Amino acid sequence: MTDLSSMNELGRPAGLPQPRRFHGVNWVGLRTLYFREVRRFWKVGGQTVAAPVVTTLLYMLVFVVALKDARPPLHGTSFAEFVAPGLIMMAILNNAFANAASSLTQAKIMGTATDFLTPPLSPLELTIGFSLGAATRGIVVGVVTAVCVLPFARLGVANLFAILWFGIVASLLMGMIGVLAGLWSEKFDHLSAVQNFVVMPMTFLSGTFYPIDRLPEPFVTISHFNPFFYLIDGFRAGFIGRADGSLPIGVAVSALLTVALAVACWLVFKSGWRLKS
Template identity: 40%
Template sequence: MPETAPNAPLSMGARRFGRVNWLGLMTLAERENRRFLAVWTQTLMAPLITAGLFMVIFSIAIGPRRGDVMGVGFTTFIAPGILMMTVIQNAFANTSSSIVISKVQGNIVDTLMPPLSAAELLLGYLAGGVGRGVLVAGAIAAGLWLVLGIVPAHPVWAAGFIVLGATLMSGVGIVAGIFANKFDQMAAITNFVVTPLAFLSGTFYSVEALPPGLYGITHVNPVFYVIDGVRFGMIGTSDSAPALGLAVSGVATLAVCLAAWIMLARGTRLKV
């Protein structure tokens, strides 16, 4: 069998980088992380202040008149929910804004032209969303420890649900960013999909207090299980079994990431 010359041209569709283009993947992941770190006052400091304001407002307005919730004080109960709500909003914003801005500015081609597969593009974008979500979670968790003395009761569970929730909403952000062609469409998705999912998922209340109809709807919302899982990890109490929450949110994350991978592979609303 004749040997292939070292500098022989590659056949159509062949990749010079092997099965995984690690250099390209790491470059994209680094770009996505540097993107939000460059404006850390907006992407990291602002969410921390917003979470603090939520804590102060609810503690002053409701805390003194509200009894214990599931055996803990109201302020302690809502703290993990506010933490996770902030994480999922920022994870979603990171991936969705990155794609939409590139499409609006016309430089999405700079991401599509390099030899990156759909899976590599997906992982690169996810790295930025998860990185931002984890940093936001760490900053808020440190604040909860300093101000309220909350130390995670089950740190492994808390960390797992934080990463899983950030991955889930980063994937949703990729799908939304691919779908939206302008900022108005992105704002509509944020206002009518992401914000209701975050606020109506047991962030500020126990779902046991809901009427049967809303109770059933809440239990098919994967964001509820993410928030409930973080609450279990932070303060040791939850509305549902953590293992069930891990399974539901894990399946939802895989489904969303699969949808994002298919859209990236087909170039849906990305390639003209």
């Protein structure tokens, strides 16, 4: 029989190595997970950073250079200055989504999910680590894209708060959507379906290339229910000083969506849905 005096408070023999207890936030694990996500996309920067920038420049060539004389100014703003912020935001949205979604889907397919399930990381820490890693890729791509489009569009700064708020919140929001999509997807075909049939249509139909007041009803009203509209419209307003919608409403909608998605990611990580089974 085991001597009860040799047992610790966890009911395990005192001589055996005991699991480490973390009170509060596991900062070491959280930092490690974050840098893992950042290094993951940085190692293939030609694919994850340079390629999206080239795609954005191709859009600029097609919509701005080729159609320069055929497109009149929009509300006193040249077409190049109008469309450039939308293209930058589109790059932020797509890359923040892709980082978290591909990371989790790949981990499940290759059986490497234990790399972040085995360490003592709470559901909240997993949510923060993956979301911040995705947001970092989105912001990096957005900054590089903005620098590269400057020769085509003279972008000014009309509202720095709007640029920072909608740029950062959009990357976080799409990172968490990517987390949910990655946990749901069982193969990369599922992930492509979300990208092609949900993310891309919502991005293109949110006023990226046109002011929504050019649309007939009921499409103008429907556009105001598209959360991507507020992200792109608010981000563009930070550069040109004019918004098609209400900036306070855009700030409120984006903040509420971010909190709601954070709670959803936390609940899914906590349940282990399609991750531990």
